[in-house]
Amino acid sequence: MTVHRVMGIETEYGISVPGHPHVNSMLTSSQVVNAYGNAITLPARLKARWDYDEETPLRDARGFDLTRADADPSQLTDEDMGLANLILTNGARFYVDHAHPEYSSPEITNPFDAVVWDKAGEWIMARAAELVTRIPGAQPVNLYKNNTDNKGASYGTHENYLMRRSTPFADIVKHLTPFFVSRQVITGSGRVGLGQDGRQHGYQLSQRADFFEVEVGLETTLKRPIINTRDEPHADPEKYRRLHVIVGDANLAEVSTYLKLGTTSLVLAMLEDDFLDLDLVMDHPVREMHQVSHDPSLRHLVTLRSGRRISALQMQLEFLEQARKYVEDRLGADVDAQTVDVLDRWESVLTRLESDPMQLARELDWVAKLSVLQGYRDRDGIDWDHARLHLVDLQYSDVRPDKGLANRLQARGAIERITTDEQVAAAVQTPPTDTRAWFRGECMRRYPDAIAAASWDSVIFDVPGHDALQRVPTLEPLRGTRAHVGDLLERCATAGELLAALNRDA
Amino acid sequence: MPTRDSGEQQHRSRSEENDKVDEETAATPSTDLAARKEALDADIDAILDDIDEALETNAEEFVRGFVQKGGQ
Numbered sequence: 001m002t003v004h005r006v007m008g009i010e011t012e013y014g015i016s017v018p019g020h021p022h023v024n025s026m027l028t029s030s031q032v033v034n035a036y037g038n039a040i041t042l043p044a045r046l047k048a049r050w051d052y053d054e055e056t057p058l059r060d061a062r063g064f065d066l067t068r069a070d071a072d073p074s075q076l077t078d079e080d081m082g083l084a085n086l087i088l089t090n091g092a093r094f095y096v097d098h099a100h101p102e103y104s105s106p107e108i109t110n111p112f113d114a115v116v117w118d119k120a121g122e123w124i125m126a127r128a129a130e131l132v133t134r135i136p137g138a139q140p141v142n143l144y145k146n147n148t149d150n151k152g153a154s155y156g157t158h159e160n161y162l163m164r165r166s167t168p169f170a171d172i173v174k175h176l177t178p179f180f181v182s183r184q185v186i187t188g189s190g191r192v193g194l195g196q197d198g199r200q201h202g203y204q205l206s207q208r209a210d211f212f213e214v215e216v217g218l219e220t221t222l223k224r225p226i227i228n229t230r231d232e233p234h235a236d237p238e239k240y241r242r243l244h245v246i247v248g249d250a251n252l253a254e255v256s257t258y259l260k261l262g263t264t265s266l267v268l269a270m271l272e273d274d275f276l277d278l279d280l281v282m283d284h285p286v287r288e289m290h291q292v293s294h295d296p297s298l299r300h301l302v303t304l305r306s307g308r309r310i311s312a313l314q315m316q317l318e319f320l321e322q323a324r325k326y327v328e329d330r331l332g333a334d335v336d337a338q339t340v341d342v343l344d345r346w347e348s349v350l351t352r353l354e355s356d357p358m359q360l361a362r363e364l365d366w367v368a369k370l371s372v373l374q375g376y377r378d379r380d381g382i383d384w385d386h387a388r389l390h391l392v393d394l395q396y397s398d399v400r401p402d403k404g405l406a407n408r409l410q411a412r413g414a415i416e417r418i419t420t421d422e423q424v425a426a427a428v429q430t431p432p433t434d435t436r437a438w439f440r441g442e443c444m445r446r447y448p449d450a451i452a453a454a455s456w457d458s459v460i461f462d463v464p465g466h467d468a469l470q471r472v473p474t475l476e477p478l479r480g481t482r483a484h485v486g487d488l489l490e491r492c493a494t495a496g497e498l499l500a501a502l503n504r505d506a
Numbered sequence: 507m508p509t510r511d512s513g514e515q516q517h518r519s520r521s522e523e524n525d526k527v528d529e530e531t532a533a534t535p536s537t538d539l540a541a542r543k544e545a546l547d548a549d550i551d552a553i554l555d556d557i558d559e560a561l562e563t564n565a566e567e568f569v570r571g572f573v574q575k576g577g578q
Binding site: 012014015016018019020021022025097098099100144148149150151152153154155156158220221246371372375376379387388390391392394395402403405408409412414 | 557562572
């Protein structure tokens with residue numbers, strides 16, 4: 001009924017070795033992950049592998065499985081390729097996915113924590129790249145929190161939301177499609193160039209929009225769908241589905257990330273409670289998604305199946321109104337502070353976007369980036385085809401504090417921070433206290449030598465006195481919290497003691 | 507649960523909000539706006555100076571060299 005829910009963000013970072021555009025990016029990505037692992041962990045901890053037992057990337061939410069033979073090789077994400085993989089003490093996974101280093105945040109329960117642990121991922125990437133430069137003979141590696149090379153390739157930033165299994169998938173498709181088409185006005189990171197290869201000149205709201213080609217589907221690497229049907233809950237499948245959202249941009253601006261997770265979580269709550277009373281169904285959502293993105297004036301009118309024509313902003317205002325009514329109806333004065341804050345910020349952002357989008361330069365990525373680009377256009381008399389503008393677009397997302405333009409803008413107060421450096425520094429090391437990520441992260445910190453493997457829904461121990469590996473399932477995302485297992489872990493000096501205690505309780 | 511008259515309520519609350527915004531905008535003296543715009547312009551100049559120092563040299567080659575493999 002609120003913005004609170006089990007969620008997470010996974011981001012594939014762009015990676016390059018300046019001056020060497022054709023290096024093997026799988027190898028450089030591995031180098032980045034391993035450099036971090038070697039610096040922060042005991043060598044023994046590197047042996048912990050990912051546990052793929054519960055992964056079902058070919059399970060479709062519409063109720064069938066794709067056979068492995070029919071799948072594109074890039075869809076077989078449960079095959080261990082022997083690429084670098086770290087499970088961090090903050091509960092996150094830092095590994096090589098396809099040809100990119102990826103940070104998958106630990107499970108968090110609210111949009112503010114999503115921002116904190118997402119930002120921690122940026123810091124981890126920056127640190128990892130810095131460590132690579134210290135390896136004798138290694139080429140310096142640059143990492144970018146963006147989603148396209150502007151030459152036809154895209155890589156993802158995915159949001160994950162735990163939902164009630166009972167919510168009909170058809171309702172999800174009906175309401176989330178217009179929500180995703182319209183939320184770009186808030187969540188876009190901005191992009192110089194139109195079309196998948198960016199060859200047409202111009203500026204658009206979203207890094208990702210042009211790479212979406214179908215409305216609903218299982219794929220994530222080709223024919224990308226607005227609604228992804230991967231049904232791999234990493235939790236009790238009878239109770240939950242994990243909604244795997246692949247349309248989002250990688251955001252650097254904290255307010256963009258905060259509102260992206262907060263507003264989407266609220267819309268999902270309304271879906272779960274069958275509250276939404278909106279008819280925003282479109283005949284051509286893919287085309288509309290592109291057109292909304294291609295219009296930074298925000299004046300484009302989306303054509304609905306009903307014949308009505310409506311702007312993306314107006315669509316968002318209708319979702320906001322429903323959310324206000326829903327929260328008032330269900331919670332009244334008992335509503336929590338963060339839900340109120342998300343609603344107020346959402347309204348404030350939409351209202352100002354309506355009067356003059358440039359007012360949002362301190363809060364939203366696409367506006368912050370556009371205001372810098374417009375500054376260059378005015379000062380230097382250059383247009384969208386100019387390499388300097390493309391460079392600003394790219395370098396906006398550089399993870400380095402000195403080279404990354406979003407970082408520089410944040411440092412001088414030109415982009416708002418809602419987190420503090422202390423909160424982010426803590427999140428680099430420690431897990432959220434209120435999900436199973438606490439158990440995973442704390443086990444990694446306390447018993448690194450005894451962990452053979454881990455995943456979202458398990459930790460596997462290799463301890464003396466047991467012939468076989470001992471698998472501790474963590475199928476319930478809200479168990480294994482500090483409140484739940486903090487005392488137990490405190491009492492157990494070794495993993496052996498922990499397993500004995502768990503077996504006694506079982 | 508949504509009610510039948512929800513549409514009217516939505517419309518009313520939207521137009522009330524718009525009125526509020528209009529009043530606020532109207533109440534702001536134009537000199538303030540001009541001053542604000544000037545401050546913003548000065549600010550963007552300072553930001554561009556700062557970014558000039560950080561930008562990679564040889565923009566064209568740098569951008570051309572950023573080639574990625576597709577991901578998810």
